[in-house]
Amino acid sequence: MVMEIGIALDVSRLAHAPQETVALARLAEERGLDLVVVTDGTAQRTTGLDPWTAAVWLAGSTSRITIGAPAGGTSPPDPTDPEAPYPKVQAKAEDSLDILAPGRIISNPAGWVVAPPDAKPEDLAGAAESDLPVVVPVHSREDVERLAALVAGRDDRAGVRRRPAAVRAHRKPGIDYDGVPASLAETVVEPGDPPYRALSSTYLRGGGPGLVLRPRTPAEVSDAIGFARRHRHLPLGIRSAGHGISGRSTNRGGLVIDLGAMNTIEVVDPARRLVRTGPAATWKQVAAALAPHGWALGSGDYGGVGVGGLATAGGIGLLSRNHGLTIDHLRSVDLVLADGRQVQASREQHPELFWAVRGAGANFGIATSFEFEVDEVGEVGWAQLALVSTDIEQSLRRYGELASAAPRDTTVFLVTGQPRDGLSTVQLFAVVDNPDPDIVVARLTPFLELGMLARQQVVMTPYAGVMGSAADVGPDGQHGFGEPNSRSAFVPTLTPEFARDAAAMLRSGAVYFFELRAMGGAIADVAPDDTAFTHRTPAFQLAAMGQNDKRLTAVWEPLRRHFDGLYLSFETDRSPQRLLDAFPAPVLERLRALKRRYDPDNLFRDNFNIDPTGDPAAVQEARA
Template sequence: MNGTDFDGLRGQVRGHVITSGDADYDAARAVQNGLIDKRPAAVVQVSQVADVIAGVNFAREHGLALAVRGGGHSGPGFGTADDALVIDFAHTRGVRVDPAGRTARTEAGATWADFNHATHAFGLATTGGVVGSTGVSGLTLGGGIGYLDRKYGLSCDNLLSADVVTADGRFLTASEHEHEDLFWALRGGGGNFGVVTSLEFRLHPVDTVHAGIVIYPGDHAETVAKFYRGQLADAPEEFGAFLAFHQGPPVPFLPEEFHGKPVCIVVGMWTGDPAEGPSRWQPFLDAAPVAGSMVGPMPYPALNSAFDGMYPKGLLAYWKAAFLSELNDGAIDAHLEYGRRVPSVQTAVHIYPIDGAVHRVGSGDTAFPNRNASFSPVIACHWVDPADTAANIAWVREYAAALQPYSESAGYINFMDGDDLDKVAENYGPNYARLRDVKTKYDPQNLFHINQNIVPA
């Protein structure tokens, strides 16, 4: 354990500085992924921006590694590290909505469930993932895929400004009008450039949606996958839905005979004219025999948090990701082979569409460069028993290798794991050199390196 004396830091912050001798240390150091068991030197549960400035300065001056935790959902557990100082936003989760201006400003510790609860009161939303307990900051800084991206773009495309504490302890606001280079880099470049303390978003009129969760027996997965491909190609951007391979979840609308069995699922929503909702989902109900379904009007926050109960903190997890320019027969065959062998009910293999509005942003307009990809598949394996770890990691790696011939060279950094750090330059492609220049300007000593790291030029 790092021998640094943290009494000086305690005197500089209003939040809580937790070290190994404190009763709440084990709870404070835990992240979402139970496979990550790090012992940081201290966790600073910040209460305001001044605490963040003090924490950054303390880490820099004492030569400490610095980890930043928003929602804590990072697959590789980048919200913690051995002997590091962790800046933890667990207690800063406020969201302030401007309904007239259709904007919202959120603190860095807010989850999408927090955000959607606040904005839904005004019939507004922005793109924000598919699991409500995911942190707003981490998802947005890496890009931000979600149900609304076909219509409204990625989360980072809806970012209007961000407050940032840089490596030298300065407090900056980045937007299209100030520190434009930093603003460009934050939209997809991850946590490489500073500690983001708040984010301002553009909102859109999204209230009650016509949601669908349609579950098919695994034997019909090929029919469903090819139908999904054709249907989505012609679907209006108001229809956002992903294709998934799971074990049958224990939900009331799925008969027990399918629980724990291989299934194929289509999940999403229609945000257009409510009267068209049933007709938009009927083709999916007719495409193949349905094991169980729930289709109908639903508040957007309810759909966005529908799967939260399946992913409690502490599950063991290992992820891999890619981008697909098309969902061709080869990619479908790979999904059929491995998707039918999903090893646990918590494991999620999802194929997210990222066309429509995502494609209308240039590859160099934000740090997120992958604007020609049409789908972003993720293999998110979760399990309970540590004895299954080796087999599950091997399954994920074999699955990813089977998809590789049909995939682009890059992958989505929010879905990458800790052994993917050698792919960072490839993931950013033509934007990597520019990102290195911005990194050099704002963090020349690479204080912020516990992430999908961009090395200073």
Template sequence: MEASLSEPVASALKAHFRGQLIQPGDAAYEQARAVYNGMIDKRPALIARCVDVADVVAAVNAARDGGMLLAVRGGAHNGAGLGTCDGGLVIDLSPMKGVFVDAARKTLRVGGGCTWGDVDHASSAYGLATPSGFISSTGVGGLTLGGGIGYLSRAYGLTIDNLLSAEVVLADGRIVTASDSENADLFWALRGGGGNFGVVTSFEFKAHPVATVYGGPMLWPMEQARELMKWWRDFILDAPQDINGWFGFVTVPPAPPFPEEVHLQKMCAVVWCYTGPLDQAEAHFRPIREAMPPAVDFAGPIPWPVLQSLFDGLYPAGLQWYWKADFVSDLSEKAIDLHIKYAQQLPSMHSTMHLYPINGAAHRAGCDETAFSYRDASFASVIVGVDPDPANNDRIVQWAKDYWLALHPHSAGGGYLNMMMDEGNDNVKASYRDNYARLAEIKRKYDPANLFRVNQNIRPA
């Protein structure tokens, strides 16, 4: 039914649309419908590539009035494929890539189609950055609206803690600003509530002086996993806020710069990011190296955009991905044993488990001060089965599910929505806890018909 609606909707849009409208059969369609996760294979009836806010308004109005299912795509990184849909209309913001840096005010105005690589390219010229994630091809919109955990979280908070305002196209086609002083309820909901409330066409962020940091990976043999995890847990919970380092289980790629003797070995990794004075970095890292001498040590001075894009080449668009996520309050001895059990079974070179610290500055806000609820957790865990070959999907999915099922009883109960598949309303509620009821009320105010429902959906109260 929705596919049959596409022609009249497309015809209505053409009179009010400056961007590109792409339909099945068009030369650009196959490339335009592709998203980052190669496991997602959806066929929208219409893709509206917007070049400005007026295009977004026209597309929202056309989808609503035409009764079409609507999805919104920024960087197309969403693991569950929630930036696209079958038989509906996709609002593609990717042409809206402007970044304006106000160096005097230390703010960034970022278009809704930007990736973090776009932001870093513009802001690094001024020696500035705002907290983002771990891969530069990630979209600004999706990462921000889900919370934004990254290298700078311990020093400067989550991405949403640095969001000053957002321009939003609502379900009724109105353009509004959300900030502490305008539509404050919407601003609260956007900071962790995902794409439930409208299309964010631009973001205004607070920026911080970040240029060259001290960071990069250190690797240890799997045999040291238990000792390393316990040491890292205790260290990172008490470390100065300008030191961050996420823990992971990895299979070493068989390529430079990794030494040949560790190629394809399953190993433990900590990837560091220190934002303090560079002349003090070696003094901070000397006791780390003495306490747990790494087998491979790449940590050192590195430009911020280089650290942020360090793993882009290892994870290009089009791989098969299956995600599972949890927040963790206490990394217990039993949980560590289970992690090691499943890490020894990593099913492919790209499959991994990461534990991201979300303490430090990320704990300054209370659990109810933004929609992002798990301010009291210490870590966000993500288990990802990844492989280039669809023939291996069953194996990577089963490993990820088994791993998560074993660890979930040791979790805080919910997961980071940016790193979850489409797992249903119960898991969405678990991830928002007591904030869900307030989010549902705000959803009823701004999107009562649930037009924006291709997401980790919050249903109107």
């Protein structure tokens, strides 16, 4: 057992010599001690040093040693006590200190054991049996040197990789931290580790997972799945780049398998335009790698999205009307199944699994590699237009007419939000897959009818220029917080009645983001039963987001009569009824049968769960 030893500094006794407090903490760090705990031996808080302030100062005055700073309780403050800490302010202070000194702070006094000032080595060893660091009150340099001599004599650290007490203090219940597979031990991240903050949240959702496993190879993915099987009582998130709207690639207190290290892009057969990508490569990176060859692969509308999530859901993008969905270009996928087996699914190998992965992949395994047949795509017209509409109902109706009637080389997405003073900002994002600038202008000009043109940017560029505007995710990770609230639907045709109801929803103020993605063209060329994504004929895909889920539901429900299905990538309502919107009953039953074959224990259940034991009839009845 590794015995960790530290010192306890009573700031009430050292208030007359505050610099001596700093000197003792620095000496403890120099001598190899593990922890400095700040305590206050008096109830008088109007004079002397405040323990929390002193702890912050000591953290800034040292570089390695863990700082113990009792932050007090989290119960509501006593209104009669002007000095009682307010929980939210206290929590913010703790979070701030953790940012400034990551992995070095213990704010819970249960994170250490206090021994008597005159404790002998055998006393310290007995106290350390709790697996907590032992701190001894000190008042002088001589006290610190005495403890340092004990540290110098210990030899139980050799060959042992042990996280400091500040990290162990953040561990969540129900997780076998010491049982992490050896293959993953080098890269695994716990809540107290410095990299944790960069890995805890996603693009839109704040999270606090209990453990982040970061495999680098398919074999390590198998090990991570094995660990997850031993923790089936916990949520399990699978993450490629962490952009997903549903936010299910993070959680609170559970496990996350982060595939961020698996982001390679490789041309495997130039003659056939076959390209292999890792799940964590972003579409911005893929587009940049394909551009020198004169190739492109349609991929949504934002380059920061990861390959893994989109390529197992559908991929409705700015090239889709001319080249089809992303999944239509998938030729094979390497998967690690719930039992840890590594398989390749294609039309020739595991064809049923290959069918399911293209539209419902999150339920059947972890994709570690994708092989796509990409398209020859030269320069395209890329337009970003902003217009001001005085009649959003009329603008929506006219957009529906123009976008549906446009040639298949033209894909136009519309984004708007709540009107202000009767005016709506309408943003159009369009790609014209044609290298002739005059044709590009001709294709786009009719859309200027939607409002008064306020801003325009139209350029000829390789597809990489379309994806290249996305921000790169830096070392500090994603910054989502709270819970996203989003709804999704397919609209068979954009009728005047839909335009009227959608305009009413926008005027309600419950929706801050509203997007219509034009479909049709090559999307409808593929038979509905070719993939688990069966919605091949709708004219548009709709997404709406709001701050409050209850309000969003209230304004969304009146529009349901216009819908036929939904796209799971933009849906946060995880009720069972939504599965039948995403997958018609015969498709859902086919998926359940495959789930019983490939994941009978329902390990992959946290992203719109296709329960292998579910009863489609019961779901249909609940939906009705």
